[in-house]
């Protein structure tokens with residue numbers, strides 16, 4: 629199931645592509661130049677959501693010129709897992 633996500637002024641195609649994940653340790657990947665986010669289809673719903681958010685944080689940082697920060701996986705993981713937790717455990721927007 630592919631879908632589109634608008635991040636800032638760019639629209640990304642979100643793909644679940646089996647063949648691009650020969651290596652099972654890959655949860656997700658993003659190609660800013662192609663505006664494509666790929667998520668490993670062999671992972672749980674919860675992990676899919678977290679991975680998507682993780683890739684979105686990469687896009688936000690890269691689009692804002694924070695390329696060095698975007699390469700800091702520890703930072704991206706911390707921001708994405710924190711936002712995921714807050715959004716999951718609170719009803720903030722109606």
Ligand SMILES: [Zn+2]
Nearest residue numbers: 682686701704
């Ligand atoms: Zn990452």
